[in-house]
Amino acid sequence: MNIHFFPKKDTTASIWSGGLTYEYMIYPETARYSDRYFVFRISSATIEKVPSEFTKFKGYHRYLVMLDNSLDIEVNQEKKVYERYEIMEFNSDDEVTSYTKGIDFNWMVSEKIGHHKLHITQSNQNCNAQIVLLFSLHTTVIKINEKPYHLEPYDLLIIENQKKKNIMLDFSNDCLYGILESL
Numbered sequence: 001m002n003i004h005f006f007p008k009k010d011t012t013a014s015i016w017s018g019g020l021t022y023e024y025m026i027y028p029e030t031a032r033y034s035d036r037y038f039v040f041r042i043s044s045a046t047i048e049k050v051p052s053e054f055t056k057f058k059g060y061h062r063y064l065v066m067l068d069n070s071l072d073i074e075v076n077q078e079k080k081v082y083e084r085y086e087i088m089e090f091n092s093d094d095e096v097t098s099y100t101k102g103i104d105f106n107w108m109v110s111e112k113i114g115h116h117k118l119h120i121t122q123s124n125q126n127c128n129a130q131i132v133l134l135f136s137l138h139t140t141v142i143k144i145n146e147k148p149y150h151l152e153p154y155d156l157l158i159i160e161n162q163k164k165k166n167i168m169l170d171f172s173n174d175c176l177y178g179i180l181e182s183l
Helices: none
Strands: 002-006 013-016 019-027 040-048 062-067 069-075 080-084 087-091 096-098 100-109 115-121 125-127 132-138 140-146 147-151 156-160 166-169 175-181
Touching: 002 019, 019 156, 040 132, 062 115, 069 156, 080 087, 087 115, 087 132, 100 175, 132 140, 132 166, 166 175
Parallel strands: none
Antiparallel strands: 002 156, 013 019, 019 040, 040 100, 062 087, 062 100, 069 080, 069 096, 115 175, 125 166, 132 156, 132 175, 140 147, 140 166
């Protein structure tokens, strides 16, 4: 089992059409975002332009969570509103237009991956997924098999668990908790 820590303060910004994007991780590590071929990518973005057209990616499922306010959005010409921390799921090839400024969390997963899920939790978790994503929404202590990790807001922990061993997780505060299986 390998645990990777990605502090928000160490992410580097790049420009997208509506603002800035901060890549935490792309998997596998040899993948490049510009090639548009990867298993998954985790990032956070600022939405600074209204309206903003989200970048399309054929062949990817996408999770998006607003970190600082609600999201007024149009997906394939259907208007929707998502509250702060409410998880939005969509096909990355959809026509998506944001009418809200703010900061979001993004997780893009290849449609070739059979099982993946993202939710918000503060309760203890017991899992054996191949990849576990833990994104802090606040200052948080996460215990992984009793070992504590101290995270600031918007820090990321990734657990690679190729042998699918049982992992006990304990959260001191709300976190985004994602699992990905069958790489």
